[in-house]
Amino acid sequence: MKLQGKVAIVTGSAGGIGRGIALAMAKEGAHIAIVDVNEEKGKETLAEVSQYTEGLLIIKDISLKENVYEIVAEVVKKFGKLDIMVNNAHVSRQAPFIETTQDHLDLSFGTGFYPTFHFMQAAYPELKKSQGKVINFASGAGIDGQVTQTSYAAAKEAIRAISRVAANEWGPDGINVNLISPIALTPGVEQWRESAPQLYDAMINKIPLRRLGDPEQDIGQVAVFLASADSNYITGQTIMVDGGSIKLR
Template sequence: MRLEGKVGIITGGASGIGRGIALAMAKEGAHIAIVDINEEKGNQTLRDISQYKEGMLFIRDISKKANIHPIINEVIDKFGKLDILVNNAHASKQASFVETTMEMMELSFGTGFYPTFHFMKAAYPELKKSKGKVINFASGAGISGQPTQTSYAAAKEAIRAITRVAANEWGPEGINVNLISPIALTEGVEAWSENHPELYEQMVNNIPLRRLGQPEEDIGRTAVFLASDDSHYITGQTIMVDGGSIKIY
């Protein structure tokens, strides 16, 4: 029970990687507040994590800044503190560089970068009290510059930038701020693999470990480590949980 008594917020926690992290953390003893826009999947994940620890569910659009502070306030009212913030939610559309529109950029920054920025600022006073942990999300799309990922890559690299700044500024206060850059077999990837089996096989063959990560067992367990006392001396880092696809230093 590495997170016994801890309290965390996970954005985009209803499905995919967010759900995997919520389950992994709840099994380690953390109270988890899920933030998502999908009520059906959110309720299912809440039921699942509640088998291990009491949780909360917020069906909120976090692209609207006004929705963020009330979430944190309600979590504090219920559980008395905040130890862990996981900024996982992000939506984007693919297009070539020259076909990327301002609307696409606004979607990616509006659902990924700005909510991460606003949640970090809003959570800071509570994280300072608890000497808490922030886990943000990077992507190989930004690190390697994957084609057709202009808006997504730009927002993810912007998230990496503010994560490093916060790590430097908040380190003296005992707050750890890190990133996970994952490759995971989410529901969306599974659906895509069924429609494009040859492309899926090619992708897997380009991963040294020859498989995609599991949202709970691989990504979730890494998040548990970063949220636990075991990671006290790690901050400002991008942790590549991608089967060895990208090596950075």
């Protein structure tokens, strides 16, 4: 029970990687605030989390700054503190670089970068009290410059940048700030596998471990590590949880 009694906010946790992280942390004893806009799926995650720990479902649009501060306040009111901030939520649209529009950029930054930035600011006072952990999300799309991913890659690399700054500034406060760059078999990827099996197989063959990560068992367990005392001497790092696809130097 590495996270016994800890309190975590996990954005975008109604499904996919966020759900996997919420479950992995719940099984290690953390109380989980599930933050999403999908109420139906959010209730399903809450029911799963509640088998192991106390959960809280918050249905709010995190692209609105005022909602972010309200979420942090609601979690602290409910549980009395905040130890772990997981900024997982992000929405984007693919397009070739030359066809990327302002709307594409606004969507990606508005759902990914700005909520991450605002949650970090809103959570800071509580994380300073608890000497807590921030877990943000990077992507191979930005690190490797994947085609058609201009808006997503830009937002993810911006998140990496502010995470490094915060790691330097907040280190003296005992706050760790790290990133996970994952590849995972989410429901969306499963649908793509069914519709384009040859492309899926080609992708798998480029991964040294020849499989996609499991949201809970692979990505979630690394999140647990970064949220626990086991990672107390790690900060400002991007952890590649991608089966060996990208080797950072």
